[in-house]
Amino acid sequence: MDKRYDPKRIEAAWYDFWLKKGQFHGEAAQGGEPYCVVIPPPNVTGILHMGHALNNTLQDILVRWRKMQGRNVVWMPGTDHAGIATQNVVERALRKEGIHREQLGREAFVERVWQWREEYGGTIIRQLKRLGCACDWERERFTMDAGLSEAVQEAFVRLFDKGLIYRGNYIVNWCPRCHTALSDEESEHRELDGKLYYIRYPVENAGAGTTHIVVATTRPETLLGDVAVAINPRDERYRGLKGSRVRLPILGRELAVIEDDFVDPAFGTGIVKVTPAHDPNDFDMGRRHGLEPIDVMHGDGRMNDLAGPYAGLDRFECRKRILVDLTEAGLVEKIVDHKHAVGHCYRCHTVVEPRLCPQWFVRMKPLAAPAIEAVKDGRVAFVPSRWTKVYLDWMENIRDWCISRQIWWGHRIPVFTCEACGHEWAARGTPAACPKCGDAKLKQDEDVLDTWFSSWLWPFSTFGWPARNEDLKFYYPTHDLTTASEIIFFWVARMIMAGFEFMGDIPFRTVYIHGTVRDEQGRKMSKSLGNSIDPIGIIEEFSADSLRFSLMMIAATGQDVYLSNDKFEIGRNFGTKLWNAARFILMHAEKAGGERTECRADLATPDDAHIVARLRQAVDECTESLERYRFNDAARTLYEFVWGQFCDRYLESAKDALYGADDARRLHTLGVLREVFSAVLRLLHPMMPFITEELWHAMSYGADDESIMTAPWPTELTGLSGIVTDPAVVRYVEDKHELIRLGRSLKADYGIATTVETDYLFHPGSEDAAARVTADVASLKIALKAAKLDVATDARPTRGMASAVCALGTVAMRLEGVIDIDAERKRLLTQLAKIVADQENCNRKLANHEFVTRAPAGIVERQRASSREIEEKRRKLEHTLAALPQA
RNA sequence: GGGCGAUUAGCUCAGUUGGUUAGAGCACUACCUUGACAUGGUAGGGGUCACAGGUUCGAGUCCUGUAUCGCCCACCA
Numbered sequence: 001m002d003k004r005y006d007p008k009r010i011e012a013a014w015y016d017f018w019l020k021k022g023q024f025h026g027e028a029a030q031g032g033e034p035y036c037v038v039i040p041p042p043n044v045t046g047i048l049h050m051g052h053a054l055n056n057t058l059q060d061i062l063v064r065w066r067k068m069q070g071r072n073v074v075w076m077p078g079t080d081h082a083g084i085a086t087q088n089v090v091e092r093a094l095r096k097e098g099i100h101r102e103q104l105g106r107e108a109f110v111e112r113v114w115q116w117r118e119e120y121g122g123t124i125i126r127q128l129k130r131l132g133c134a135c136d137w138e139r140e141r142f143t144m145d146a147g148l149s150e151a152v153q154e155a156f157v158r159l160f161d162k163g164l165i166y167r168g169n170y171i172v173n174w175c176p177r178c179h180t181a182l183s184d185e186e187s188e189h190r191e192l193d194g195k196l197y198y199i200r201y202p203v204e205n206a207g208a209g210t211t212h213i214v215v216a217t218t219r220p221e222t223l224l225g226d227v228a229v230a231i232n233p234r235d236e237r238y239r240g241l242k243g244s245r246v247r248l249p250i251l252g253r254e255l256a257v258i259e260d261d262f263v264d265p266a267f268g269t270g271i272v273k274v275t276p277a278h279d280p281n282d283f284d285m286g287r288r289h290g291l292e293p294i295d296v297m298h299g300d301g302r303m304n305d306l307a308g309p310y311a312g313l314d315r316f317e318c319r320k321r322i323l324v325d326l327t328e329a330g331l332v333e334k335i336v337d338h339k340h341a342v343g344h345c346y347r348c349h350t351v352v353e354p355r356l357c358p359q360w361f362v363r364m365k366p367l368a369a370p371a372i373e374a375v376k377d378g379r380v381a382f383v384p385s386r387w388t389k390v391y392l393d394w395m396e397n398i399r400d401w402c403i404s405r406q407i408w409w410g411h412r413i414p415v416f417t418c419e420a421c422g423h424e425w426a427a428r429g430t431p432a433a434c435p436k437c438g439d440a441k442l443k444q445d446e447d448v449l450d451t452w453f454s455s456w457l458w459p460f461s462t463f464g465w466p467a468r469n470e471d472l473k474f475y476y477p478t479h480d481l482t483t484a485s486e487i488i489f490f491w492v493a494r495m496i497m498a499g500f501e502f503m504g505d506i507p508f509r510t511v512y513i514h515g516t517v518r519d520e521q522g523r524k525m526s527k528s529l530g531n532s533i534d535p536i537g538i539i540e541e542f543s544a545d546s547l548r549f550s551l552m553m554i555a556a557t558g559q560d561v562y563l564s565n566d567k568f569e570i571g572r573n574f575g576t577k578l579w580n581a582a583r584f585i586l587m588h589a590e591k592a593g594g595e596r597t598e599c600r601a602d603l604a605t606p607d608d609a610h611i612v613a614r615l616r617q618a619v620d621e622c623t624e625s626l627e628r629y630r631f632n633d634a635a636r637t638l639y640e641f642v643w644g645q646f647c648d649r650y651l652e653s654a655k656d657a658l659y660g661a662d663d664a665r666r667l668h669t670l671g672v673l674r675e676v677f678s679a680v681l682r683l684l685h686p687m688m689p690f691i692t693e694e695l696w697h698a699m700s701y702g703a704d705d706e707s708i709m710t711a712p713w714p715t716e717l718t719g720l721s722g723i724v725t726d727p728a729v730v731r732y733v734e735d736k737h738e739l740i741r742l743g744r745s746l747k748a749d750y751g752i753a754t755t756v757e758t759d760y761l762f763h764p765g766s767e768d769a770a771a772r773v774t775a776d777v778a779s780l781k782i783a784l785k786a787a788k789l790d791v792a793t794d795a796r797p798t799r800g801m802a803s804a805v806c807a808l809g810t811v812a813m814r815l816e817g818v819i820d821i822d823a824e825r826k827r828l829l830t831q832l833a834k835i836v837a838d839q840e841n842c843n844r845k846l847a848n849h850e851f852v853t854r855a856p857a858g859i860v861e862r863q864r865a866s867s868r869e870i871e872e873k874r875r876k877l878e879h880t881l882a883a884l885p886q887a
Numbered sequence: 888g889g890g891c892g893a894u895u896a897g898c899u900c901a902g903u904u905g906g907u908u909a910g911a912g913c914a915c916u917a918c919c920u921u922g923a924c925a926u927g928g929u930a931g932g933g934g935u936c937a938c939a940g941g942u943u944c945g946a947g948u949c950c951u952g953u954a955u956c957g958c959c960c961a962c963c964a
């Protein structure tokens with residue numbers, strides 16, 4: 001075994017080993033209890049960032065852990081075609097060649113995207129493999145592959161036929177750069193420092209002296225599309241306005257004057273310009289008052305012919321020019337600073353333009369109902385639970401989903417129109433003729449579907465739906481879905497709705513929402529900020545295991561993760577520690593030759609009992625933490641056990657036996673070491689798959705061609721069953737270590753000699769002996785404290801002044817002149833009085849639970865436990881008091 | 888405007904249902920080339936748990952309020 005751990009050498013090799021063994025594959029035919037996870041499919045354009053690394057490490061831990069527990073596991077992998085994002089990437093590549101997509105035409109362009117995907121689309125999959133992900137790659141899917149495209153059509157047709165999909169002319173979020181509509185979720189609001197422009201509109205026949213009114217707007221260029229001005233009907237100031245002639249500046253169009261409750265008299269001037277084609281509120285008002293919208297913009301953000309003199313200008317250029325013109329005409333009353341939230345395209349960050357155009361929508365209210373119920377009654381649970389409220393708030397106020405996109409890369413909307421009779425219907429596949437008139441001249445809708453329209457089917461479409469095959473029946477509903485909070489609306493909520501609509505059941509049972517990965521300053525990691533840490537770089541520099549384990553140590557449940565490069569040293573150092581512990585055990589095993597190591601009950605020492613007890617505790621804690629999705633706790637438990645208990649304590653204490661002359665003892669100790677370490681490797685495997693696999697083989701725990709992944713999750717610890725783990729023994733060892741530590745400290749700092757006989761008065765099960773050791777610890781602490789007090793007052797104690805001697809059964813202490821024994825006794829007595837009071841209170845509560853309220857067994861048991869705890873405290877304190885020297 | 892989260896050591900953070908003297912990693916100090924490990928060991932310094940009230944025998948933990956930072960949602964132009 002190499003002296004140094006070289007992750008590069010082993011990681012790739014073990015991954016191939018797993019693949020060759022088909023370790024990650026599962027199918028229904030194998031039977032057993034299913035456990036299934038579907039990956040949040042990363043974009044094909046994606047490269048692995050820290051968010052992915054965190055997300056997929058979490059899933060991999062769950063998957064490997066469940067596998068070790070004997071479940072029939074499938075982790076469904078795949079990628080998302082990411083409509084707009086991918087189209088943008090390919091367009092950019094084409095632009096470098098000087099080609100615009102229009103030049104290629106639709107078919108050729110889509111062909112190019114497929115080519116691009118062939119060439120670069122596998123990047124993120126390769127990176128997930130380097131991370132160690134145990135995905136069932138035989139099942140890898142792509143949201144545009146034939147099967148999933150069929151599922152998309154099926155879902156669309158079913159919803160269409162049920163009347164849940166409709167086309168309508170509404171204001172949508174329009175990205176002038178991507179040239180497509182976006183859903184509400186795809187428009188990101190950002191607070192911007194804008195301006196509020198107060199503009200005078202001339203009035204012709206108003207009351208005395210009125211020559212104009214003033215409206216306030218943040219987007220002056222839209223006034224070109226104004227069709228009215230609106231006031232609140234209760235606004236006294238503008239009583240006379242109705243019936244007068246208001247003229248639109250520059251274009252001179254006459255505007256209607258309408259009254260609408262929507263208008264807030266307190267904002268701006270209390271008069272609103274109404275532009276139905278460019279603002280959702282105005283659109284609604286326009287509908288209420290029967291006004292015809294006037295659209296003054298092209299899809300690319302340039303003004304159209306209806307913008308008169310501004311036709312052809314970009315919208316922002318138009319804003320500048322129109323302000324100049326208005327100012328010259330004396331129509332700008334004032335300009336004030338104004339903060340407001342402006343929508344931006346989530347793909348290219350261009351300012352979104354509200355635009356009136358025909359789009360396809362899904363009616364969401366009917367779909368939401370069962371999905372709301374399922375979360376309310378706990379069939380689908382969010383972890384941490386606080387996200388439940390976020391989900392429910394959104395679902396209860398859900399708005400229709402705009403699903404059409406004016407791009408080429410994606411699932412073409414399967415709606416056909418008969419050119420002969422005008423019949424419009426949704427069809428699976430490519431229909432040959434109109435079902436109404438039989439004519440063959442058909443036209444398919446030009447638009448494609450929102451990317452998420454395929455994602456929301458992911459938990460069942462990946463298993464072959466609409467076909468009802470065995471795997472789908474077996475693995476659906478899946479179990480855990482792990483994702484980031486940003487995705488709750490885009491994906492999680494919609495999957496739950498689709499699950500009910502198409503499968504009649506929930507898609508998964510638990511949604512685990514992890515935190516966002518941020519840099520040290522708390523900023524989101526992003527390419528544009530240049531602050532991201534590349535996970536692959538970390539794997540190169542440290543190792544995949546280091547990356548994974550460090551992330552788990554840092555990421556508290558659901559909290560955001562703040563990263564910097566040096567954070568990964570935790571995982572690396574821990575890996576090294578583990579490596580060296582293995583080397584130590586192997587070294588001694590080699591020294592023992594082929595002799596049989598065996599844990600023998602009759603040779604078990606308190607240290608053996610202690611490490612086994614702590615191991616059992618670690619196993620329980622680790623298992624429980626994973627069950628509760630507290631990955632961070634599981635990692636910390638293992639870190640502390642391996643480093644603090646196993647290496648620092650047990651391994652050191654084992655040296656006596658290992659270097660000793662007693663062969664039986666040596667083999668026994670080696671046996672305990674091997675058994676405990678075997679459990680350690682298994683516990684760590686989900687988090688650090690590579691190094692544990694390497695060591696599992698180096699230590700020959702299983703056959704050469706068997707993976708640690710198929711070894712059982714340690715629950716029984718059968719190899720260690722002979723070792724009695726009496727609580728008194730465990731406590732004794734704890735105290736012993738404390739005694740040694742204190743003794744060393746006294747000696748090192750103050751030259752106070754102490755003799756600690758570590759094996760003194762050890763009788764397994766002897767409460768009294770253990771209690772007396774505890775008292776000794778307390779006495780030593782007092783001595784230490786006293787010595788320090790004295791140092792502080794510049795009177796360093798000499799050997800003659802204080803000494804602490806541990807001898808058979810008791811600590812004889814002389815603390816002459818060093819400590820105020822009376823004060824110490826007084827302090828302890830006060831403490832004791834408090835404890836006695838606590839105890840009475842606690843027992844009263846217990847009696848109350850037991851006999852009065854008849855509380856559930858769990859609560860009574862808890863109360864009993866705390867009663868025992870207090871009793872224990874009291875005994876310790878009394879012993880300490882008794883051990884205190886007389887003044 | 889609504890909702891949520893955070894505030895604990897110099898830094899980054901744990902602290903589950905209230906319970907002895909509030910923990911870890913990094914950084915810092917001193918000593919240690921001891922027989923697994925210097926990516927290490929031993930010992931140590933460093934904290935009015937943001938602030939103000941309240942509940943309790945007991946509060947970092949529960950309740951109310953305040954302040955600061957952050958996130959999400961939202962059609963007041």
